[in-house]
Amino acid sequence: MPLIHNLLDLFLQHLSKWGLVWFGLIFWGSIFNAILERLFLDASSLIFLFLAYLLGLILGLLAKYKGWVWIN
Amino acid sequence: MDKLANPTYKDLSIEEERKVARTFMGRMEWEMILIGLGQVTAWVLTWILVVGNSIPLWAGFFISTITTSFAYLPSHAGQHGHLSGKLKNLKWLNSVVGQLSLIPLAQSHHVLKATHLKHHAHTNDPEKDPDYMHTHVNHWWQAAFNVHLQTGIDGKLVKIVERFSKEDPLFKANMEKGGLFSLLFLFAQMIVVLFYPIETFLLWWIPRKLATSYLGIIFSMEPHNKLPKGRYKDTRLWSNGFPRFLNHSMQIHAMHHMYPKINHFDEPKAIEALKPFMIKRKIPNSNILPKKIRLNSLINLTN
Numbered sequence: 001m002p003l004i005h006n007l008l009d010l011f012l013q014h015l016s017k018w019g020l021v022w023f024g025l026i027f028w029g030s031i032f033n034a035i036l037e038r039l040f041l042d043a044s045s046l047i048f049l050f051l052a053y054l055l056g057l058i059l060g061l062l063a064k065y066k067g068w069v070w071i072n
Numbered sequence: 073m074d075k076l077a078n079p080t081y082k083d084l085s086i087e088e089e090r091k092v093a094r095t096f097m098g099r100m101e102w103e104m105i106l107i108g109l110g111q112v113t114a115w116v117l118t119w120i121l122v123v124g125n126s127i128p129l130w131a132g133f134f135i136s137t138i139t140t141s142f143a144y145l146p147s148h149a150g151q152h153g154h155l156s157g158k159l160k161n162l163k164w165l166n167s168v169v170g171q172l173s174l175i176p177l178a179q180s181h182h183v184l185k186a187t188h189l190k191h192h193a194h195t196n197d198p199e200k201d202p203d204y205m206h207t208h209v210n211h212w213w214q215a216a217f218n219v220h221l222q223t224g225i226d227g228k229l230v231k232i233v234e235r236f237s238k239e240d241p242l243f244k245a246n247m248e249k250g251g252l253f254s255l256l257f258l259f260a261q262m263i264v265v266l267f268y269p270i271e272t273f274l275l276w277w278i279p280r281k282l283a284t285s286y287l288g289i290i291f292s293m294e295p296h297n298k299l300p301k302g303r304y305k306d307t308r309l310w311s312n313g314f315p316r317f318l319n320h321s322m323q324i325h326a327m328h329h330m331y332p333k334i335n336h337f338d339e340p341k342a343i344e345a346l347k348p349f350m351i352k353r354k355i356p357n358s359n360i361l362p363k364k365i366r367l368n369s370l371i372n373l374t375n
Contacts, residue, residue: 012255019258026262027272034269067227070220070281072258 024060029053100157108146108173146173182250219288295325308356340365
């Protein structure tokens with residue numbers, strides 16, 4: 001039990017620092033990907049997928065360092 | 073109670089004021105339970121209908137924005153214990169309905185309760201009022217933006233929360249309990265967006281941002297903007313040309329700050345009864361308040 005408790009603690013600490021970055025990557029990355037898919041016919045290619053999630057990650061990092069909590 | 077509709081009191085003491093106010097307290101506010109559960113049900117149904125292609129996404133966005141704007145008030149009623157009234161065995165309704173109602177806003181009932189009660193205790197105090205940053209602004213659009221920005225790096229709200237967490241164990245406990253729900257909502261959005269990205273954006277993210285801006289303007293800025301501290305000075309009666317329904321009756325929010333235990337739906341008749349006391353205490357704009365508040369749209373205060 002203490003091990004689970006410690007792991008949960010570490011996880012929560014990680015999220016409190018990096019939650020916005022994960023949110024940018026997953027949430028905004030998915031939205032950017034969906035928008036690109038609608039805009040471009042061949043958007044299912046890996047390049048577009050990579051680009052969308054990279055944009056999401058950049059937004060998440062900017063949010064973390066600039067305090068843009070509005071992204072979540 | 074109707075005897076109180078046009079009251080003429082000889083005694084305008086605090087004791088008499090409290091005696092009158094108490095007659096409006098303690099009712100279980102079933103209307104708010106209906107609104108809370110109704111709007112979250114409508115929100116979930118909208119999702120189901122959009123995902124099932126029964127209604128177009130734009131219609132879902134429109135419906136979701138309207139239902140989400142009704143999400144906060146039931147939680148607010150729960151924060152003040154209105155949902156159970158004086159029925160102690162139904163106290164759980166306050167947090168259960170309050171939390172369910174907040175799903176479209178992706179907010180924690182416990183976090184909002186902790187910060188809202190501090191707002192009541194320290195209204196308009198720049199160092200202690202958690203709503204201060206989006207309340208004391210020069211334009212409505214600043215309230216609409218600031219309400220989203222205040223927890224950012226060096227955000228004042230973070231400092232206020234840290235301070236109260238050190239000083240008040242109950243506040244800290246509520247914030248910790250509520251923090252888990254906040255995390256849950258963070259995960260929920262990240263999971264749902266993987267399967268329904270555009271839907272999550274247009275049925276959840278944008279509607280809750282619009283609703284939060286609306287709350288910042290109507291619930292915080294309009295009633296408190298640029299007013300000083302003090303029980304009878306910190307909230308005004310106001311109008312903006314829109315009927316009361318579109319403002320969630322926040323034109324009479326001053327009544328709520330005077331007696332937070334009076335239910336939202338009982339405030340109009342409470343004001344009719346307490347108007348002489350409000351004028352005596354010089355609550356901002358109480359002198360121009362119409363006699364009849366019930367079924368009054370309050371498009372302007374003097375109609």
